[in-house]
Amino acid sequence: MEFSDTYKHSGPCYFSPDARFIAVAVDYRLVIRDVASLKVVQLYSCLDKISHVEWAPDSEYVLCALYKKSIVQAWSVTQPEWTCKIDEGAAGMTHARWSPDSRHILTTSEFLLRVTVWSLVSKACVHLQWPKHASRAVSFTQDGKFVAIGTRKDCKDYVNLLSCNGWEAMGVFETDTTDFWDLEWSPKDSTIAVWDSPLEYKVLIYSPDGRCLFKYSAYENALGIKTVAWSPCGQFLGVGSYDQAVRALNHLTWKPVAEFTHPTVVKGPYNAVVFKEIEESLHMDISKLNINGKSSHDRIGLKGDHGGYREDDRHEGPTRIRYDVLEFPVTMSSVKPPLDKPNPKQGIGILSWSPDSRFILTRNDNMANALWIWDVARLELSAVLLHKDPIRTAAWDPVHTRIALCTGTSSLFLWTPAGACCVNIPLPQFVASDLKWNPDGSSLLLKDKEAFCVTFVPSISDFEEANGQ
Numbered sequence: 346m347e348f349s350d351t352y353k354h355s356g357p358c359y360f361s362p363d364a365r366f367i368a369v370a371v372d373y374r375l376v377i378r379d380v381a382s383l384k385v386v387q388l389y390s391c392l393d394k395i396s397h398v399e400w401a402p403d404s405e406y407v408l409c410a411l412y413k414k415s416i417v418q419a420w421s422v423t424q425p426e427w428t429c430k431i432d433e434g435a436a437g438m439t440h441a442r443w444s445p446d447s448r449h450i451l452t453t454s455e456f457l458l459r460v461t462v463w464s465l466v467s468k469a470c471v472h473l474q475w476p477k478h479a480s481r482a483v484s485f486t487q488d489g490k491f492v493a494i495g496t497r498k499d500c501k502d503y504v505n506l507l508s509c510n511g512w513e514a515m516g517v518f519e520t521d522t523t524d525f526w527d528l529e530w531s532p533k534d535s536t537i538a539v540w541d542s543p544l545e546y547k548v549l550i551y552s553p554d555g556r557c558l559f560k561y562s563a564y565e566n567a568l569g570i571k572t573v574a575w576s577p578c579g580q581f582l583g584v585g586s587y588d589q590a591v592r593a594l595n596h597l598t599w600k601p602v603a604e605f606t607h608p609t610v611v612k613g614p615y616n617a618v619v620f621k622e623i624e625e626s627l628h629m630d631i632s633k634l635n636i637n638g639k640s641s642h643d644r645i646g647l648k649g650d651h652g653g654y655r656e657d658d659r660h661e662g663p664t665r666i667r668y669d670v671l672e673f674p675v676t677m678s679s680v681k682p683p684l685d686k687p688n689p690k691q692g693i694g695i696l697s698w699s700p701d702s703r704f705i706l707t708r709n710d711n712m713a714n715a716l717w718i719w720d721v722a723r724l725e726l727s728a729v730l731l732h733k734d735p736i737r738t739a740a741w742d743p744v745h746t747r748i749a750l751c752t753g754t755s756s757l758f759l760w761t762p763a764g765a766c767c768v769n770i771p772l773p774q775f776v777a778s779d780l781k782w783n784p785d786g787s788s789l790l791l792k793d794k795e796a797f798c799v800t801f802v803p804s805i806s807d808f809e810e811a812n813g814q
Contacts, residue, residue, distance in 0.1 A: 348798055348800045354371060396410050416433075458475070474496070483495070491534075495527075504555075516554065520551070522547065526543070531582075542569075561601075573696075591693055621671050677712050693708070703722055704718055706718050716732075730765060733752070734752040737777075745805045746805075747786075756770065778793060
């Protein structure tokens, strides 16, 4: 794998949807770089430090949100002279996002007073009062024609449907939730999934006309849902919860077809593979060398008490990271969260489907060093990746069945159904704490605290060949 040089950033870094550019926030400046050469294509100056960056779906425009000043600035990549400025004024601003047509920007005011839709074409704006959340509970259909927005009024939760053509209200219905947490359209735009806050396990499936098609609750009187994700094919809804389990609901009966638990002792199945990160020393023992009839120890004056290297000398020098395959049963280390603190590190903190909907990756926050990969077709465990450090980020290749993950170290980890590997990042003092895939799957953006780099990932066939397949 090839790695670029490091470049400075101060927070947001994103690939453009067409996979051609990278937008990087550097304090008050927005830097647009070409993905292939990483040369600067455009450089924009903002009025304050950039809080949020987002590409328009057509990759023509990019917005910068300056939440401290309640301002959004938008820029055109192909027309540098074109600019746009949105000022919410006294209402404040807590979030900004693009609409699917790339010609409207939605902003959420402070104190959840309203969502405003700003048109870049007509300069008109439309207001929707009482949004439930600032960044959550807003979901567009796949065709971009409609948007569902969660609202709350008179202590009741609602879903408002709007047409993205003229932003007229198409309907509103009340939801059977105690504290509406989030919603998401199904990939086929036929249903809307709504789920309650973590204080209650409740998933509701609604039709666009407001009919409740199904209500699911796995248990009561305990912390409930933590993560929810539709499969790309739209046939399954994955629900991860605080009881350390993932349940896959099917789209026909809306009942679980599989329940994946995360035990502390993994005993199988027989075709599953457990990879464990191992650190090996590459130190060469020069005591066995004989130069001109003299031992190397005598020549360089490093002879110890017992005629060899001192113990601390033997462990100095470079090391390498690799995966070792473990035999069943495998005991996992688990941390019990304190009972007297909020937001316990427990349950399914990461849940993501592969692009072909065949696999699910999960991280149980009780066992933050382990990444679990489940085969939905076989309804069983496929692999577990054990690491020395907690997993920071794990993400699927948008095109192929491949996972990249990082643990806040100088190593990058990759997995495919053919095997797994560890890659050393050959950059001094660089540790990967976050990563993002290019939409075409050809490269990865790796982020350190104040710097980023790009690595160009080999094709899936080259990767499998390198793993001996």
